[in-house]
Structures are given as structure tokens and as C-alpha cells.
Amino acid sequence: MNTMFRQPFGRLALVGVPNCGKTALFNALTGSRQRVGNYAGVTVEHKTGTAVTPGGHRFTVIDLPGTYSLRARSPDEEITRDVILGQQAEEARPDLLLAVADATNLRSAIRLVMEIKRTGQPMMLVLNMIDIARYRGIEIDFGRLAADLGMPVVSASAVRRGGMDRLWAALDQVAEGQAPAATENRWTVPGVADLRAAQREADALIARSVRHPPKPDTLTTRIDSVLLHPVAGLLILLALLFLMFQAVFSWAQPFMDLIETGFGLLGAGISDLLGPGLLQSFIVDGAIAGVGSVVVFLPQILVLFLFILLLEDLGYMARAAFLMDRIMGEAGLHGRAFIPLLSSFACAIPGIMATRVIDNRRDRLTTILVAPLMTCSARIPVYTLIIAAFIPERQVLGLFNLQGLVMFWLYAAGIVSALGASFVAKYVFWPNEPTPPFMLELPDYKLPRARSVLFDLMMRAKMFLRRAGTTIFTMSVLIWVLASFPAAPEGASEPAIYYSFAATIGRFIEPVLAPIGFNWQISVALVPGMAAREVAVAALGTVYAIEGAGESTQQVAQALAANWSLPTALSFLVWYIFAPQCMSTLAVIRRETGAAKWAWITFGYMLALAYVASFITYHLALVFLPSFG
Amino acid sequence: MSAQTTETETDAFPLGMAARGFRGIVHRIDAEGHALSLQPEEIERRLIELGFLEGVEIAILHEGFFGRDPIAVRVNGATVALRRREAMAIIARR
Numbered sequence: 001m002n003t004m005f006r007q008p009f010g011r012l013a014l015v016g017v018p019n020c021g022k023t024a025l026f027n028a029l030t031g032s033r034q035r036v037g038n039y040a041g042v043t044v045e046h047k048t049g050t051a052v053t054p055g056g057h058r059f060t061v062i063d064l065p066g067t068y069s070l071r072a073r074s075p076d077e078e079i080t081r082d083v084i085l086g087q088q089a090e091e092a093r094p095d096l097l098l099a100v101a102d103a104t105n106l107r108s109a110i111r112l113v114m115e116i117k118r119t120g121q122p123m124m125l126v127l128n129m130i131d132i133a134r135y136r137g138i139e140i141d142f143g144r145l146a147a148d149l150g151m152p153v154v155s156a157s158a159v160r161r162g163g164m165d166r167l168w169a170a171l172d173q174v175a176e177g178q179a180p181a182a183t184e185n186r187w188t189v190p191g192v193a194d195l196r197a198a199q200r201e202a203d204a205l206i207a208r209s210v211r212h213p214p215k216p217d218t219l220t221t222r223i224d225s226v227l228l229h230p231v232a233g234l235l236i237l238l239a240l241l242f243l244m245f246q247a248v249f250s251w252a253q254p255f256m257d258l259i260e261t262g263f264g265l266l267g268a269g270i271s272d273l274l275g276p277g278l279l280q281s282f283i284v285d286g287a288i289a290g291v292g293s294v295v296v297f298l299p300q301i302l303v304l305f306l307f308i309l310l311l312e313d314l315g316y317m318a319r320a321a322f323l324m325d326r327i328m329g330e331a332g333l334h335g336r337a338f339i340p341l342l343s344s345f346a347c348a349i350p351g352i353m354a355t356r357v358i359d360n361r362r363d364r365l366t367t368i369l370v371a372p373l374m375t376c377s378a379r380i381p382v383y384t385l386i387i388a389a390f391i392p393e394r395q396v397l398g399l400f401n402l403q404g405l406v407m408f409w410l411y412a413a414g415i416v417s418a419l420g421a422s423f424v425a426k427y428v429f430w431p432n433e434p435t436p437p438f439m440l441e442l443p444d445y446k447l448p449r450a451r452s453v454l455f456d457l458m459m460r461a462k463m464f465l466r467r468a469g470t471t472i473f474t475m476s477v478l479i480w481v482l483a484s485f486p487a488a489p490e491g492a493s494e495p496a497i498y499y500s501f502a503a504t505i506g507r508f509i510e511p512v513l514a515p516i517g518f519n520w521q522i523s524v525a526l527v528p529g530m531a532a533r534e535v536a537v538a539a540l541g542t543v544y545a546i547e548g549a550g551e552s553t554q555q556v557a558q559a560l561a562a563n564w565s566l567p568t569a570l571s572f573l574v575w576y577i578f579a580p581q582c583m584s585t586l587a588v589i590r591r592e593t594g595a596a597k598w599a600w601i602t603f604g605y606m607l608a609l610a611y612v613a614s615f616i617t618y619h620l621a622l623v624f625l626p627s628f629g
Numbered sequence: 630m631s632a633q634t635t636e637t638e639t640d641a642f643p644l645g646m647a648a649r650g651f652r653g654i655v656h657r658i659d660a661e662g663h664a665l666s667l668q669p670e671e672i673e674r675r676l677i678e679l680g681f682l683e684g685v686e687i688a689i690l691h692e693g694f695f696g697r698d699p700i701a702v703r704v705n706g707a708t709v710a711l712r713r714r715e716a717m718a719i720i721a722r723r
Binding site (some may be wrong): 071221231233318325326327437440 | 670676698699701708
């Protein structure tokens with residue numbers, strides 16, 4: 001089999017139905033040697049990595065999007081089909097397909113394997129999650145299965161220590177020349193009759209080689225009778241979301257204090273070292289204060305991602321989609337939109353990219369339009385700052401933290417406005433189209449593995465820190481320059497920033513923002529805040545730090561409490577629920593929809609919502625909370 | 630698919646009308662005549678891909694709060710969530 005290696009080393013492609021544990025297997029094969037990009041033209045995630053076998057052989061591994069069939073109903077599934085058929089321009093045809101199947105749920109997996117086999121590509125079947133299958137008493141005759149399918153079959157458990165040994169051994173054999181051979185392509189788009197026949201054949205094949213225990217595992221069904229209970233299920237979902245947001249605040253606090261102290265000490269140390277002057281101001285007020293005021297939110301973002309990753313690995317996300325489908329359906333959204341929208345709580349960009357699982361264009365566009373309204377983690381720094389400065393920390397009803405409650409309300413406002421916006425979009429853009437179907441497999445519950453959750457969490461932390469080190473650092477420096485130059489004239493009576501470019505820009509847009517209670521400092525902060533929402537905090541930090549209030553978030557909060565009225569603070573909070581303060585999101589919308597039109601629509605409607613809502617909030621607060629004005 | 634006139638046809642009814650706790654088997658798939666956004670044939674293909682095949686055992690395990698919709702159906706060892714509207718295309722019998 002010398003033909004196997006046309007490239008320096010072999011190319012493996014992972015293919016399988018959704019929820020088969022393909023990504024966990026990809027992580028186990030490649031470890032941290034992976035690269036995530038996009039296929040040109042379409043925005044399907046292009047995940048490749050390098051696997052090094054114990055025998056020292058190297059493989060390029062491609063993680064293909066999950067699919068039930070090569071029929072390709074969505075852009076994701078088209079990529080899978082094209083790579084397998086060797087029709088994807090950027091991706092050489094893989095030398096070996098690793099078909100991944102969940103050993104506890106083989107029906108659709110085996111049908112897919114049989115369909116892909118018709119393409120004639122060399123294949124190997126990996127029965128993943130074999131540990132769970134054994135635990136449940138499912139017995140699999142590997143020899144029989146391999147003979148019937150006409151391809152090697154190996155077991156694996158991506159998340160167990162030693163669970164990859166058999167697969168590694170098989171890959172070593174492949175590298176040493178014992179690869180399955182390719183045959184001619186006999187694949188055609190299967191029709192209804194073909195699918196029926198294929199599923200019957202798959203069922204018969206499974207019946208011959210797999211023995212299920214006499215008593216099926218009912219744990220998932222028993223758990224679901226509570227978690228999918230019509231009333232209790234919804235309450236539990238609500239409680240989970242509430243717990244999540246309380247946790248974001250209470251668990252992360254000690255770590256945030258630590259980071260804050262760290263940056264404070266660093267700033268003080270460098271101040272002492274450099275002595276007063278422009279360089280000290282640049283490093284301490286510009287770079288350290290700017291980056292520090294954003295990095296401090298890393299613990300909160302990690303807690304949020306921890307929840308999302310745990311719920312996803314547990315198999316709860318699909319349940320949440322089930323529970324929310326009807327509510328979301330009323331608003332013109334697909335139940336499947338729940339997962340992209342929930343991801344948007346972390347960041348709208350992965351959320352918008354996750355809408356690719358929605359195969360209907362109308363549903364996908366609606367979800368994309370409203371995703372930026374979900375409270376992303378970049379808003380957390382803004383919200384926490386304002387809440388810390390203006391909302392007293394006290395218990396409500398002896399149970400809830402008032403600050404947590406306000407945060408919960410802000411999240412709720414984001415959700416409600418997203419549902420409202422999609423409801424309107426449904427009637428504005430697609431008044432006559434019928435609702436597309438909702439069909440979703442609910443995977444069995446599985447205990448999340450600490451190792452894979454920690455791995456994913458580390459990837460997120462890295463991404464966030466890289467962003468803080470690049471975009472946010474650049475913006476911090478820019479805002480520092482704008483806020484520091486030109487310098488104050490001799491004998492100036494006002495703080496130096498009063499004479500800077502920043503103040504000029506701020507004053508220029510101030511008249512527009514004055515009706516919603518914004519002063520020029522806010523107007524200044526909103527300009528670099530277009531790069532990313534959290535940059536506004538850094539900008540406010542810089543603006544007030546240079547005014548002499550110090551650089552820590554706590555000090556910024558004190559400065560805000562001293563300088564802003566409560567109506568202004570509330571108006572600012574409401575502004576951040578709606579305002580399209582994120583260039584990256586708009587860029588992604590443009591890319592994902594293939595038209596600038598949708599990015600402009602998003603920008604326009606969010607800006608209008610923000611202005612109107614802030615205006616109402618400000619004026620209501622002026623009327624009803626005059627003592628704070 | 631054309632309607633089959635078998636003895637069991639009279640006991641058959643759309644799964645979309647069944648209540649939680651229903652246990653039976655798939656009698657046939659009939660996606661014609663429903664107000665769906667997809668072609669009947671596409672609905673049929675998707676249902677087959679999710680495991681709804683004639684003769685397969687099914688059970689309604691759970692249902693949603695609003696309008697008892699959607700439903701979670703056990704199909705030969707897997708659980709599938711779908712709306713009652715699409716479940717109307719699955720003709721079931723006991």
C-alpha cells in the first residue's frame with residue numbers, strides 16, 4: 001500500500017452523526033496540536049490537527065461536521081460530502097475515513113457508514129464510548145461487524161485513560177501499510193426508497209452483531225421524566241440559568257480580586273520604577289489599566305463557559321432546545337436556535353457561527369439577527385462596573401443578592417428583546433412562509449469528563465487572553481493617545497484630558513447623546529467601545545484614571561459613582577443591552593449571511609432600540625428617582 | 630406513499646395525535662397533505678434518517694408544556710424530539 005502516502009504523511013478525516021463524540025476523539029487524537037479556520041467562501045469551521053501515533057507516525061486529522069447523510073442539507077453537510085468525495089478544492093481527498101459511531105446508539109451511525117462506504121473511500125469504523133456501552137451491558141461482536149461492513153472496526157473511548165490504545169495500534173498498522181484499499185465510487189444521492197432499504201439493512205446488520213441487555217438502560221428516561229417534565233422541566237431550566245448567573249458573580253469574585261490586586265501591584269511597581277512622566281502614564285494608565293480592567297473578567301467568563309460546556313457534555317443542551325421550542329416557536333425561532341443563542345451569552349460570534357446547524361435559511365437569518373441581543377460576556381465588564389458603582393450590595397427577601405438580581409434582569413431583558421425582535425422579523429421579512437420543522441435527537445445523558453471540559457476551558461481562556469493582548473491592548477493604547485494629546489496648556493485649570501482629542505470627539509457627539517443622559521466621558525468611551533464592548537470599561541478607566549482617580553476597577557467605579565447621576569447610570573446600562581457596540585459581530589454577520597445588508601439591518605435596529613430604550617429609561621428615572629438625580 | 634388498505638389500517642392514526650405514554654409501532658409514513666415547509670418527500674427522508682421506519686417500536690416519553698408540544702419519542706433505543714405537526718406524518722398503530 002505505497003499509494004497511501006501521496007503526502008508527507010497520511011490524511012485522516014473524522015466523520016459521524018451528531019453527538020457521536022467525534023470532537024472528543026479529535027481532541028484525544030491531536031491534543032493541542034490543532035488549528036481552527038474556515039473553509040473559503042462558506043463559514044464552515046475547518047478543524048485540522050496533527051496526530052502522532054505511539055509508533056511515531058504522523059497523520060493530519062480533519063474533523064468534518066456531523067451529518068446523518070451525504071445528502072447535504074446545510075452548508076456544513078455539504079463540506080462533509082465534498083471532502084469525502086474529494087470535491088473540496090482546499091482539502092486533498094483524505095487517505096482514510098475514520099467513521100465515528102457512538103457504541104450505545106448504532107442505528108443511524110451504521111446506516112451512514114454503509115452510505116459512505118458506497119463512495120469507495122478506504123474506511124475504518126471507530127466505536128466510540130465503548131466504556132459506556134460495556135457498562136450498560138451492550139455486547140458487540142467486532143469480528144462479525146467488521147466482516148459484514150467490510151472494513152476494520154476498532155473500539156475507543158476518547159475520554160478514558162488508555163481508551164485510545166486500540167485505535168492508536170490500528171493507525172500504526174495503517175501507517176505501516178496495512179490500510180484498507182479504495183474502490184470505485186458508487187455513491188448516488190439516496191432517495192426515500194434507498195434510505196428505507198439502507199436502514200433495514202443496517203438494522204439487520206446490527207441485529208447480527210450487537211446484543212442489547214434484556215433490560216434496557218432507563219436512567220436517561222428516568223432523569224428526563226423530571227428534566228423534561230412540562231412544568232418542573234421549565235422551572236429547572238430557569239433555576240439553572242439563574243444559578244449560572246449567580247455563580248458568575250459569587251464564584252469568580254475571589255479570583256477577580258486576586259487579578260485586580262496583581263495588576264494594581266504591577267502598576268504601582270512600574271510607577272515607582274519609572275517615576276512620573278509620559279512613559280509612566282502610557283504604561284500604567286494606558287496599557288496596564290486598559291488590559292487589566294478587561295483581564296479581570298476572565299474568571300467570570302470561565303465560570304460561564306464552564307456551565308455551558310458542562311451542560312453540553314451532559315447532553316442537556318438538546319433538552320433545553322426541546323423545552324424552549326414552543327416558546328421560541330411563538331417568537332418565530334427554531335428550537336435549535338436555542339444553542340446558538342445560549343452560546344451568544346458567551347459571545348455572539350461563536351453563537352452566530354453556530355447557527356449553521358439550522359438548515360432553513362429563514363430560521364438561520366432570524367437567529368443571526370437577534371443573537372447580538374443576548375447578553376454576551378463582553379457586556380459583563382460593563383454591567384459589573386455600573387452595578388458595583390450604583391447598585392447597593394444587599395439581600396432582597398433574605399435570599400437574593402440585589403446586584404445579582406439586577407444582573408439577572410439585564411439578562412432577562414436581552415432574552416425578551418431577542419424574542420420580540422425575532423417575532424417582528426418574522427412578520428417583516430417572511431410573513432407568508434410556514435414554520436420549518438424541528439427534529440432533534442436527544443442524546444443519552446453522559447457524565448462530563450473533567451479532562452475534556454478543562455481542555456475546552458483552556459482553549460477559551462487562551463482565546464480571551466489573546467484578544468485582550470491584541471484588540472483590547474491596541475484600543476487601550478489608542479484611547480490613551482486620544483486622551484493624552486494634546487497636552488493641557490500651561491496653567492490649565494481643568495484636568496489634562498479636558499483638552500485632549502478624546503474630549504473633542506466626545507463633545508462632538510455629546511449633543512446627540514445628551515437626551516439619553518450621556519456626558520462627554522461616556523461619548524468618548526463609546527467610540528473605541530465599537531471595537532468590543534468591554535473596551536468601554538477600559539476607556540472609562542483610562543479617561544477617569546487620567547483625570548486622577550486611579551486605575552483599578554474599584555477606583556473607576558468610585559469615580560463613576562461620584563460623577564454620574566443614577567439616571568445616567570441606568571440609561572448607560574440599558575444602552576448596553578441593545579447597542580451594536582461590536583464591530584466583530586457585524587463583520588461576522590456580513591460574512592455569515594453573505595450580504596452587507598443584514599449587518600446594516602442589525603446595526604440599525606439595535607442602535608434604534610438602544611437610543612429609544614435609554615431615552616425612556618433616563619427620563620423615567622429623572623421623574624421617579626429625582627432624589628438621585 | 631399511497632394509502633395501504635390493510636386490516637390494521639383502521640386502527641392506525643397519526644402519532645401527532647397520540648398522548649404521552651403511547652406505545653406502539655410505526656405503521657407507515659405519510660407526509661402528504663400536511664402544511665409543512667418542506668417537500669413531503671424531504672420530511673419522509675428526515676423521519677427515516679431519525680429511525681422512523683415501518684414496524685419500528687415507538688413510545689411517546691415526554692411532551693412540552695404549551696400545547697403539549699413538542700414530543701419526545703423513543704425510537705428503537707434512541708430519543709427524538711419533534712413537533713406534533715411533523716409527527717402527523719408518522720402513522721402509528723398499537
